[in-house]
Amino acid sequence: MDLALLISTFSAQNDSGKRSQQEVLYRSLRDMLLDGRIAEGTRLVSTRVLANELGIARNSAVYAYERLAEEGFVAATRNGTVTLWNGRARRDPRQAAAPLSISLSDRVRGLENAQPEPDRMLPFVPGLPSLDEFPLVQWRRCVDRAWRRMGPGQLAYGPAEGLPELRRAVAAYIKVSRGVRCETDQVFITDGTQSSLELCARMLADPGDYGWLENPCYGGARTAFRSTGLQLIPIEVDREGMAPTEDAWRRHPPKLIYTTPSHQYPLGSLMSIQRRAALVENARACGAWIIEDDYDSEFRHSGEPLPAIQGLAADAPVCYLGTFSKTMFPALRLGFMVVPPVLVVRFRDTLRELVHRGHPADQLAMAEFIDTGLFARHLRRMRALYIHRRGTLERALCRRLGAALTLRESSGGMHLSTELAVPVQDADIARHAFAEGLMLQPLSHYRVANGQAYNGFVLGYAGLADATIEKAATHFARIVERHGAIER
Template identity: 40%
Template sequence: MSDVELHQLLLAPLERKGEQTLQQQLFQRIKQAILAGKLTAGTRLPATRQLALEVGVSRNTVIAVCAQLQAEGFLLSDRQGSHITHMAQLPDDHAQYVSSEIALSPRIAQLRSSHRTFSQEMALRPGIPSLAHFPLAQWRRALNRVMLHQPQQLLGYGDPLGERTLREALAQHLALARGVRCTPEQIVITEGAQQALTLCVALLSNPGDIGWVEEPGYRGAKAAMRLGDMRIEPVAVDAQGLVAGPEKWQQRTPRLIYTTPTHQYPTGAIMSAPRRLALLAAAREHQTWIIEDDYDSDFRYSGEPIAAMQGMMQPTPVIYIGSFSKTLFPALRLGFMVMPAQLIAPLRPALHELLRGGNRPEQQALALFLRSGDFSRHLSKMRRLYRQRQATLRQALQHTFGMQVPLLGGDCGMHLVLSLAEEHNDMAMVDRLIQSGFAPGALSGFYLGEQKQQGLVLGYGNTSTSQIMAGVAQLARLLRGD
């Protein structure tokens, strides 16, 4: 580069009132010129005093820029001054490289295939609780109390398994509300149920092991198994839950089984007691671990609550997982897993390596929330609200499509499934509904096999009565072809 070209490159005016300081602008100008190959290896910069005069900045500014360029390895200094170091240059086809198709792991491609982009709070979206009815005042009081009494102690890392106070309160709640048999030592606090699933796969399986999932079933469980390089085996679900006969065990013996026995997701089926006991017995015989996801069983609307499968047999082959995303709010990102007692000692060292014990103020506040009774009162209020919203949704569907409209679920949770005839494309219908402000799930997206039922998973937890009516009306227009 000639001296004239060098001066033209370096001496272009700097913005005196720009967002960046003069020092930052000059540094970026020289750095980008080097990366773009305009300042080649060996090119000498003017002396700092000369450069400062020509650019119109103080010499200290130039000295600071050169010092930073030297620190990052762009410049070398000797007795004759500073010169550009030798380094690899970005290729001429850099733009083409950025825009070209990036080779991804097949696991990532599978995860992308069912992804839909939409607002997290759109009406009819399943799995979202009523955020407007969350008791913010009580939650704020619990957080303030925690931060008032022990703010500094909670700023560092905590117990990797979770705050002791929360594990104690949670063990008591699970015993009373869900029939779970455990001690606080068996509970591991996680960042949501998805982390619990990922941990189960990482700790209890090897690549190539078989994992059973419900068909149709929760996509997050399949994602966790895919990331663990497991071979996923879909197992059919009927009105009594997972259908796992002896021949299935003999042909495709699993290392892990993921199931939602108390409220199957998404169909709403309840696994019968004989099925549960048979599954537990077979799991013990084949040294298989069952992941029981009890994601929304706190919201049951008819009869007494159905106890968790984990409490039916001791010692148990069940890892019981749950979260507070459905009962409180998703952004809390607090979940848990109840490990079988026989796994705690061998897995504790690995858990200490994988977990860091964060969200300590929130964990302490949640413990207070549980012990004060605020959590139970909130659940009672939400049961009444969701029962009412489900009735509204059911009545709107029956009024629009007839009393014999095919619906699945309804005894529990925050969604109903509307079955559709085979000629309908539920994926395309969901895309159309998203454009109108509604985000139900496509039932076919919960299947792995070739046989897929068409339908819509209609969430009502965070959907008001007016939104329910508008959503059903829009659905009717789509089905009529309007």
């Protein structure tokens, strides 16, 4: 054993003083064994000699040897402690190690996002509610009461389908507010819309099946379908929402159909009742399941919202998805899905193998928030606030960008969809804006496969105060003008 090398390694690792001497000695010996600097069959010096040479307590040397023995690096024999690990034979340190394969599966290839994680509080981030207006005091009280009601048994994993208190509250709420036909057992609590989408895609379709997506489309749905091996088929959107053709039904009969009928994301159109009925009829005829994402229907700005597709018929082949990320706050990570009666038992039994549900206090607090009317009161306040903020943004954009930006009509929601009316690419403008602290989400990024291309932006406004909207709109206009898109 090269004692001088060990002493050098020990001294280098011991300089920081952040670990105990026995831990440093163990790590030094382990590193030398792994690197092949101590050959297999080497007899280590006694713990007494090693401790004297290093100037440490003998117990520290004993600890290091015993730990290495537990991990199989050394063994105690009548002739002393002998090494069992041949690090040099496993990898010659003089040779460069072969690079590890970094290829990912076909299911996720192309999903990597190399862009830096954006600040979610930047102006115009889509989908972000008004967090500063959230009734945090009332929510804390609900959470506190939930923790006080919980016993030790509720600290274990909860039911895969979610706590019954929240399932009952959700069922009662969506029956009245969205015309959903459901009983409590049809409601499954999830970690949000993305979780619901992935579960539906995994449980209702097989790799290679056709999955229809609106074009343009919510990126999370595209990711869920791609990662489960579905073939993505873009279905164009018009003023009445998703518009599948007879040719699409014939050539690419879907297994799953993803749609946002109450407020198409991201363009904002409302699917007509005739289009909804036809979608259900055709889906039933070809054995497809409709995934209805009702992500922000609570924030309709004018008129009464059309009932959910799910409620059009008792046996509609629809899985209805909802989320509390938009109505409450994103960090809550609570959503829900309502499945047809014929799927209840299969979903429940399968989820018990796929999911270990947690967050019992949050689920109980959310149930109380709904049952006591605090949720409905909060939605009324936010609906009025978002109407005001949308108007503020529309006026600011018209003043500062004029004909360079066309605003799409929409009856509600938390974002504004726009089209650039000048010869510049939305992604180029967005890149410059991000470098200057502005989140302009390019409309072109929502394109599905070879679907129709769009050039514009999706601008979130729900979380922006009036002064911030005016400042951000001015900044937006300056960026567009600076890159030659507006003539002055």
